[in-house]
Amino acid sequence: MREYLRDIVKCVKCGRCRTVCPSQQVQGWESSGARGRMLMALGMAFGLEPSNSLITSILTCTTCQQCVTECPSGADPHQVTRAARRELVALGHASPHQIEMQERIGNTGNSLGDRSSRTAWLTETQVPEDLGYVYFAGCLASYRYQSTAAATYGILKRFRVGLLEDEQCCGSPLFRLGLDASDLIAHNSRQIEVAGAHTVIVGCAGCYSMLKEQYQGFDVLHLSEFLAERLDELCTRRLDISVTYHDPCHLGRAYGIYDAPRKVIEEICTLVEMDTSKEKASCCGGGGGVRLGYPELSGSMAGELKENIPAGIDYVVTSCPLCFRNLSDTGVEMLDLADLVWMAIE
Numbered sequence: 001m002r003e004y005l006r007d008i009v010k011c012v013k014c015g016r017c018r019t020v021c022p023s024q025q026v027q028g029w030e031s032s033g034a035r036g037r038m039l040m041a042l043g044m045a046f047g048l049e050p051s052n053s054l055i056t057s058i059l060t061c062t063t064c065q066q067c068v069t070e071c072p073s074g075a076d077p078h079q080v081t082r083a084a085r086r087e088l089v090a091l092g093h094a095s096p097h098q099i100e101m102q103e104r105i106g107n108t109g110n111s112l113g114d115r116s117s118r119t120a121w122l123t124e125t126q127v128p129e130d131l132g133y134v135y136f137a138g139c140l141a142s143y144r145y146q147s148t149a150a151a152t153y154g155i156l157k158r159f160r161v162g163l164l165e166d167e168q169c170c171g172s173p174l175f176r177l178g179l180d181a182s183d184l185i186a187h188n189s190r191q192i193e194v195a196g197a198h199t200v201i202v203g204c205a206g207c208y209s210m211l212k213e214q215y216q217g218f219d220v221l222h223l224s225e226f227l228a229e230r231l232d233e234l235c236t237r238r239l240d241i242s243v244t245y246h247d248p249c250h251l252g253r254a255y256g257i258y259d260a261p262r263k264v265i266e267e268i269c270t271l272v273e274m275d276t277s278k279e280k281a282s283c284c285g286g287g288g289g290v291r292l293g294y295p296e297l298s299g300s301m302a303g304e305l306k307e308n309i310p311a312g313i314d315y316v317v318t319s320c321p322l323c324f325r326n327l328s329d330t331g332v333e334m335l336d337l338a339d340l341v342w343m344a345i346e
Contacts, residue, residue: 001041001044001045001083001084001087002045004041004045004079004080004083005042005045007075007076007079007080008038008041008042008045008075008080009042010071010073010074010075010076011035011038011071011073011075011077012072012073012075013035014072014073015035016070016071016072017033017034017035017066017067017070017071017077018033018034018035019070020066020067020070021033021034021066021067022062022064022066022282022283022285022301022304023060023061023062023290023297023301024036025301025304026297026300026301026304027060027297031053031054031057032057032060033067034061034067034077034081035077036057037057037058037061037077037080037081037084038075038077038080040054040057040058040084041080041081041083041084044084044087050088050091050093055088055093055095058081058084058085058088059085059095059097059098059177059288059289059290059293059294060290060293060294060297061077061078061081061288061290062249062283062285062286062287062288062290062298062301063078063081063082063176063249063250063287063288064249064253064283064287064288065078065249065253065254066249066253066283068253069253069279082176082178083178084178085177085178086178087178088178089178089179094179095293096293097177097289097292097293098177098178098179098289098293100292101173101174101177101179101289101292102174102179105169105173105174105184109168109169109184110139110142110143110168110169111139111140111169111173112139112140112143112144114143116143118137118142118143118167118168119137119142119163120142120146121137121141121142121146121147121149121150121153122149122150122153122163123150124153124157127157127162127163129162129195129196131160131161131162131196132196132197132198132199133156133159133160133161133162133197133198133199133200133201134161134162134163134164134192134195134197134199134200134201135152135153135156135161135162135163135200135201135202135203136164136167136170136188136200136201136202136207136211137149137152137153137163137167137203138169138170138202138203138204138206138207138321139169139170140204140321140322140324140325141203141204141321142167144321144325145321145324145336147339148203148321148336148338148339149203151336151338151339151341151342152203152223152336152338154342154345155223155227155234155338155341155342155345156201156223156226158233158234159226159230159233161201162195162197164188164191164192164195165191165194165195166187166191167188167191168184168187168188169184170184170188170204170206170207170210170211171184171185171188171210171214172206172207172209172210173206173289175210175214176206176287176288176289177288177289181210181214185214185215188215189215189216189217192215192217192218193217197218198218198219199218199219199220199221200218200219200220200221201221201222201223201226202220202221202222202223203222203223203319203321203336203337203338204320204321204322205222205248205249205250205251205319205320205322205323206250206287206320206322208220208222208250208251208255209250209251209254209255212255222251222257222260222319223319223337223338224257224260224261224263224264224319224337225257225260227260227264227341228259228260228261228263228264231263231264231267234267234341234344234345235345236267236268236341236344236345237344237345238268238269238344239268239269239340239343239344240269241269241270241314241315242269242270242271242272242312242313242314243265243269243270243271243272243313243314243315243316243317243335243340244271244272244273244274244309244310244313244315244316244317245261245262245265245271245273245274245277245316245317245318246274246281246284246305246316246317246318246323246327247277247278247281247318248284248318248319248320248322248323249281249283249284249287250287250320251319251320252278252279252281253279253281258278258279261317261319261337264337264340264341265317265337265340268340268341268343268344269340269344272310272312272313273310274308274309274310275308275310276308282301282304282305282308283301283305284301284302284305284320284322284323284326284327285297285298285299285300285301285302285304285305285326286298286302286322286323286325286326287322291322291325291326298326299326299329299330301326302326302327302329302330303330305327306327306330306331306332309332314333315333315334315335315340316332316333316334316335317334317335317336317337317340318334318335318336318337319336319337321336324336
């Protein structure tokens, strides 16, 4: 942790992160927020023996990066927390849910531990090859939201987009938990190279962030970016519905993709913004392994976000299957952006 001391001491203890950290807003303790985690990371850098409460604090960060955008001194608690997770694993303090995720992916190649076919959603028998663009479906779409994967590819095949022969988990769940994702990165990188792709298109915010940050040798586009530049070719019809849009943390705050999904939505239906959106958008509570390791906390964060949804809308649209899943569990009517576009095309 000592290599992160420069980042840790940037924290001036002002407390602005306390007003935005979703974990701290639910739990209330200083240790449950970014400022508390920075103090614990400082202790770890000087040999502090990890206690159970320290481990829980480090692992209840959703990696939403609200603390990063709010910090006036340029500190990055997100990076420091991720480094602390790696340090805890190296010290032999891997939690049961970290071990479970590692075993799921190690045994099945996906974050759900599902042994069924990853492409069971695919109805096409002929898939375009060597055309430069490939669709990376991700684990949740492939196994839990197969209609979304089918809708996404139904749209993309119009533009002659191909698929990888043997896609596996992008590695984001391992990476966010402080675990080693190098084997997955190497495997998928080989698949992309064999496919002859110069651009990978993803519908999952977590996959997007992982591919952008940890992979090399090709461009990455989120589905919303790809479609926003091709609206005239989509031939969508106008839908008589109103929706609001939830900005996924790993797409919005992490990479500033705010306009593209809104451009696509406004082409199709009425968009009603939440009171807090874009860089101020609330976190769904599902990321960073929190949904797996601390489901009650994760659900409480989703419940807090639910209070921000405008009254009278038909759906909440998002561009992340994990946000979709966590908010759906609170009873919110959800649509993936791909499903909305597919509704307007059919």
